[in-house]
Amino acid sequence: MAKLKRDKPGPFEYSRKFSLRFSFFLASVFLYAPIIVLVVFSFNNSRRGGNVIWKGFTTKYYEKAFHNDALIEAFTNTLTIAFISTIFAVILGALTAVVLWRFRFPFKPVFEGMVAMPIVIPEICMGVSLAVFFSQFGLYVPAGTPYPFNLTNIILAHITFSFPFAAMIIRTRLNNFNREMEEAAKDLGATEFQVFRDILVPHMKPGLIAGALLSFTLSLDDFVITFFTSGPDTVTFPIKVYSMVRFSVTPEINAASTILILITLLVTAVAMKFQTFEESH
Amino acid sequence: MEDFRKHFSVFLTFFTPTAGWLVLLFFVPLGIIWVYSFGENISLTEIKTTWTLDNYKRMFEPQIITLFWRTVWLSTLSTIITLVIAYPISMVIATASNKAKPWLMLVIILPFWTNLLIRTYAMLNILGTRGRINDVLEWLWNLGDGALDLIGLGAFDLLGEHFAPIRFLGNNSGVMIGMIYVYLPFAVLPIYSSLERLDRNLLEASLDLGAGQWRTFRSVLLPLTSAGISTAAVITFIPMLGSFLIPNLLGRGKVDMIANVIERQFKSANDWPFGSALSLFLLYITFIILAIQAFANMRANKGRNDG
Structure with a gap:
């Protein structure tokens, strides 16, 4: 029981509260998801509308960029x-x-x-x-x-x-x-x-x-x-x-x-x- | 600190390059557009300074007033939403263990080091009607629709017959999401540092005296961190007010803010005097906001010293 009590977040341990932790997580998703999608779709094997449908992995656009x-x-x-x-x-x-x-x-x-x-x-x-x-x-x-x-x-x-x-x-x-x-x-x-x-x-x-x-x-x-x-x-x-x-x-x-x-x-x-x-x- | 007369030549060697650079490449250019704002186009390439006030009068045209109004309310609303998101994030970072703190901070700050154009472009890709955001929404829609089917309400099409993608690009919502995305890290830093400096005992006292969590938040935490909140508001609001790239790319030319109209005067419309007047107007607004904040800070400090 005592242990259980210690595990419960105190009144100002905001970083241990689920709702606040979750909002931090959501904000991180908001900040990173666009960049991750951008990086992932740089390997997309599709010329037109390259950021819409995934058509398989390729590195040819890196070659193209380098040339x-x-x-x-x-x-x-x-x-x-x-x-x-x-x-x-x-x-x-x-x-x-x-x-x-x-x-x-x-x-x-x-x-x-x-x-x-x-x-x-x-x-x-x-x-x-x-x-x-x-x-x-x-x-x-x-x-x-x-x-x-x-x-x-x-x-x-x-x-x-x-x-x-x-x-x-x-x-x-x-x-x-x-x-x-x-x-x-x-x-x-x-x-x-x-x-x-x-x-x-x-x-x-x-x-x-x-x-x-x-x-x-x-x-x-x-x-x-x-x-x-x-x-x-x-x-x-x-x-x-x-x-x-x-x-x-x-x-x-x-x-x-x-x-x-x-x-x-x-x-x-x-x-x-x-x-x-x-x-x- | 020593008086500049004591080592006058040393002072001059250090002072002259900076002051000269600033005057030549910062104040003289601003001075030129100030003079231009009182000029008129007499031919395609020639501008004559006639000290006319026409360029300033044009700011009261309904079109331009609408533009100012749109810029101000888009920036204000985006700033408020940014602060609402930034506050809980800062709370989490400020109360995290000393080991976790720098890492959590890094998570928020890192995107800020990425190029603004790239971040806006990244947003452009996921906000489209066939972009990733609408994918997620469609998935949720299917989930909801399936659930309704399951409980026997499928026949009523409560969520509409098909999933209708939401348009974010080319309207206010896309521009606002873009601005919040780009300037969120700006807002976290000042709020975080004001939470760091806060005396936790005051919160304990409030709880001991019978105030609930919410009451403590509203009547103790928020007022005590108001300086951080106002700094955060100013440093997100000012760049939002002058943003060019975000409305340009995410607004698809349909959501103009001041900077877009300024750009057009200098690039395609070729009306430099009016463009200069608009830039100066933006500059004056910035100074007024900074002055208000400085004044408010002074008053807050004075109040603290008196009491």
């Missing part, structure tokens, strides 16, 4: 943009984080608000304003510019929306920096630059990596802003998939999407692995 030059080019573009914009986003983010953490200056709250603005404003506003900006000042990179410089407009846009996120993450990391280390180094004759390079940057490193991974996924993920800043020759993966979806729904899109899901999962796994590694050290 689709336009898709591969879009994919390469997406990765290039993500890599380059991440480097700049982390540098700018680190500079911003250090400014906000180290200095007291007039209108600091205003500056903080300005940095946070790209995070909060609707994507479409940013996409539209950058498109108008580039075209108005004739800053659109002309067609035929050699790779990867033809991607400059998109890269500039991606740096702008991702560096505030990187700055936020790096700043959290800076908050537990021991200022005495810096003072000790300075007392021993280190210059500002040496202190920055040998003390501050190593301390920021986990933040820099977390910020980089976030910027990278944000860049991979972006559709709306890229949609407005890309030209006909600079198609990214999401833009290409979007035009394919608008044209017709085929298992090839499912296959391509599955590959991107795998890549994002990999990046996320690396990020988490790294975080738990840092925490345990």
